[in-house]
Amino acid sequence: MAGSTATMEQQATVGATPRRRHNYARRYWWFVVPCGAVVLGTIVFPWAFTLYMSLHDFKLGGGREWVGHANYVKLVTDERFLYSILRTLYFTALSVVIPMVLGLLAALAFHRKFPLRGLARTVFILPMMATPVAVALVWTMMFHPQLGVLNWLLQQVGLPPSMWVYAPDTVIPTLVMVEVWHWTPLVMLILLGGLASLPLDPYEAAKIDGASAWQAFRHITLPLLAPFLVVALIIRTIDALKAFDTIYVITQGGPGTASETINIFLYLQAFAYYNLGYASAVVVVFFAIIILLAMVLLWTRARVKDA
């Protein structure tokens, strides 16, 4: 009897556990409310409002009129917007690939031991610490076709002067040059951290097997460093896609619209033309592009992990 009572109590206890857990969770559910409110207020609401505005003809200082998907239709036919997407992709591709290659080379160089290595590393990462707007202003002065120091340097080595940011053909590569100078140190730092964490055993084994330096790099360093490369790639891509300050300060999107990326186009629509409805539609499309790119990068990362 006692045994059966104990069994019943146990059953009751077992039976009560899920209910108590449920109550327990409900009580603590309120602790999520502040966090949820912040997320709602800072992420969900702005997004919902942006979507709402993108369906209106909304001008600062004027009225607000429902236009449905008219802003999106206009975007599809707006050559200036379509070219700005191409320019953004062109700028992003160059601003990611070049720092990745140079950053990897720099990381390999700084991973080796040599005199004054610490000082050299510090000097190398200095550009990253500079304020982008200040950097952009200094570069602008250096790019001046007649009075800038860069053309003077070119002439000293017998090369013809360049138009740098003052010609449509050279403006994006020149802006990429500033971006590369500024952010290659960041890639180098990420990869240097990765190199420092690699195990030494595979290298010793490869050495015993007679592997060359290139083979060790190709078959040991690169695969082991791949997760760090992907992290650097994601950070660089996000940074390049959102690049605004440097481009705006140096060219304001010019000459003409030759360096007008989506960010510059968006800024002008929203804060120079005050077309907030149209600008909101640009934001939504830009967000979709970023989501697409992020998915590709995450898929790449997952594949690297699996490998």
Added chain:
Amino acid sequence: MTRCEAEETMMSRGFTRRTALTAGAGLLAAPPLVRQANAQSQFDWKRFSGERIEVSLTANPRSTILIQNQREFEDMTGIRVGAEQIPEQQHRQKFAIEFASGRPSFDVVGISLHVNKRQVGKARWCTDIKALMADPTITAPDFDFADFGEGAVAYSTQADGRMDTLPEFTDYFILYYNKELLAAKNIAPPATFDEMYDSARRLTEPSRQIYGNVGRGLRNANVVLYSSFLLGTQQRDFLDGQRRLISDSPDAIWAGEFYKKLLRDCSPPGVSGFNWNESQTTFMQGRAAFWIDGVGFAAPLEDRTRSRVAGKVGYAVVPRGPAHHHCAMFGTAFGIAEQSRKKGASWLYLQWASGKANQLRYLTSGAGSPARTSAYRNEEAISQSRFSREFFNTLIESARISRPGLPEIVPVTEFRDTLGSALTATIGGADVATELRRATEAFRPVLEQSERES
């Protein structure tokens, strides 16, 4: 002769009939003078003492002058002033967003009329100051509204007759020229656009990196230079009488062709990316003979610590066009926020800021051409200025021939971007007529929608 000796001499001459007549005339004239003096002494500058107003200004040498002398206003009125100056582009965005929010953080705001006049007027962001001006209890007797130039007053007045800003500064585009470069080739300052182009061609020597001209080629910024040429044509304006866009007319194309050849044939390589700052640097280094731009650049050009052409700069009005002779005019003014609860104190600030003393400071320091005419008549101050008589004569003559350099429309920045892109493309060799037609077609619906909403 000392003062005492002079008084003794007068006394020894005695009290003559002439003296009596003079004294009588003096007595007859005394009542109005006394009334004016009483009005001056009765005007209570301190009536808003203890209040604090916020002032939002665009960063420029004129705002710096106001902030430097702000203590003068605070001591006179007992009103505390919190003034900020923000770079032009950012300031335009800031005040527009704050006004649209319904609760601007400032009481007084500086406004570029050539960009924001219609926007501010349409939204009724600033209070009509006519009522304030008519109230003798808060308008100083020596305010002297008639002293403001007609052009400046017209610029500050909206189409419906409301005057929602008080003029501060009128910016005229003038011709700066390098006297040394012109003298070396025995060339006189040009009187017409054709002469300007011919001289600029003769002065251009790429091998020495000397160019006949420099000017704005960058999108948006370049439209104000282009309009200097358009103003010389029969058409003169960007809009016709029915406010329709005519920036692809034969006259507009002529102005575009002139702009193209001047910047393409006689200006430094890369000029398509030049704004005023690159143009100023090039001119300051003695690399360009002509430069058409705003009057405010005289000060840096004559600064011996920064400029290689200081003392060698010539000033002239913009050359005559094929049909008319005008220079482009732009302007700034002060407005009082409609939502401000300190309109009285703000109005006193406006009277001080655009008062005769500050306007004279603008002129003599080279910070810009004042909206008041009295400053130009102050011979003593002008003679003591570091700028040449030629500079002041150019300003006076420019005021006489000036016309607004941009159309008074709400989407003026979008207009400048659209037309500016076309103009930049022409420097690269694109066909002027094609580019202007494309730009006009692109902007026409924007303008039509804006006009409908207005």
